[in-house]
Amino acid sequence: MNEQRVNKPTISDLAKAAGVSVTTVSHAFSGRRHVDPETAKRIQALADQMGYHPSSMARALRSGRTGVIALASSMPFAVAAGPSRLGFLMEIAASAAMSALTRDLALCLIPPHPAAQGKGSVGFDGVILVEPMRDDPLVAYFEQRKTPIVSIGTVPDRPDIPAVNIRSRETAALLLDHLAQQGCHRVAALIGAAPRTSQIESAAAYEAFVTRFGGSSLLVRMGEEEAEDTAYQETLQLLRANPSIDGIFAAIDAFASGAMRAAQELGWTVPDRLRLVTRYDGVRAKLSQPPLTAVDLHLPAIAEKAVHLLLDQIEGSSRMIEADLPELIVRRSSQMPA
Incomplete structure (x- = not known):
């Protein structure tokens, strides 16, 4: 008895059944171009009925892409x-x-x-x-x-x-303005030395903040390697040299962790003596003691x-x-x- 071979439906078969072009079917499955939601739903339903499954290998060969x-x-x-x-x-x-x-x-x-x-x-x-x-x-x-x-x-x-x-400049300004609203008059900034837009714009926001509220700039630029330990050492020196500091803006959360360690070692209670904020609302901010004010990006x-x-x-x-x-x-x- 001869076995009858059943051919698998092709993308052309599906396009014909759906009354659309092959390109529309391709976009409906890839999501790389907009397809009317009702049309996409109809194509998917017909694909399920016909047993059609898009071949990722075939698509890669046709497009020259890896997926x-x-x-x-x-x-x-x-x-x-x-x-x-x-x-x-x-x-x-x-x-x-x-x-x-x-x-x-x-x-x-x-x-x-x-x-x-x-x-x-x-x-x-x-x-x-x-x-x-x-x-x-x-x-x-x-x-x-x-x-x-x-x-x-x-x-x-x-x-x-x-x-x-x-929007890193707006993020930094949001945090700095919050420190001012919480009564801080002498705010320092810990900002990464690497020329990333987030650090460049954070520095610009801090300098604008200092100009607006008066006083001198206390901006410390630090390398990203060993970020927490570097911030710890730099903050120890910063606070010892400037006992009037009452707020710190840390543009990187690892810097904030290091600053918190330094403040605690010096006996500067947070937030009574020093208020501290950081940019990224991640694990470091949430698990810090006390927890760190941050922003949801x-x-x-x-x-x-x-x-x-x-x-x-x-x-x-x-x-x-x-x-x-x-x-x-x-x-x-x-x-x-x-």
Whole structure:
């Protein structure tokens, strides 16, 4: 008895059954172009009835793409992830991976560690860079490979690179104004020395704050390596030399942790003697004693915007988009004593 072979339905069969073009069916499954929601739902229902499953390998062969995007940062591990590995970069990665998955893409995380920053041979359809520096080697590397790039946080002096503007100057101003509202008259700032837009704009916001309220600038720039220990040592010197300081703005949460250690060692109670705020509302801020006032940067929404922007960049469309305004999360570290 001869077995009758049943041919699997093709994308053309599905397009014909749905009364649409093959391109529309492709976009309905990939999410890379807008398809009317009702049309997409009808295509999916017909696909289920017919037993059609899109072939990721076939799509890759037709398009010349891998179906993989990457997420990378030149920030040191101590800043981007921290001891708990649940920091800034990890939060973005989790949200970006989910966003990519809904578009039938895989996300590869390039960890912020020297062993992972080598020039490997893995190819990506595009890459999201998290807060790159001016003249960042990762930008040069991926541009040399002609890999489409988008950035979370604008790239200094590179307006040609599509980016999600995370509004770092407004974030810093929000925190500094909060310190002023809590009665601080002598505010110092701990800001990263690396030329990232977040640190450049935080410094500009601090200098504008000092000009507005009077007094002299107490801005300390620090390297990102060994960030908490560096901030601890620098804050010890800063507080000993300037006993009138009553507030500290830390542009990096690891700096805030180091500043808290220094204050406690000197017997400066927080918030009675010193009020402390930081930029990122992550694990360090929440587990600090007392908990740190910080801002919700809306990182899941930022990651979603970055993935969408990267897909546009892969298709040849380039633009800048704005993140939502950050939200101040007030905790005990900055609250004026009753």
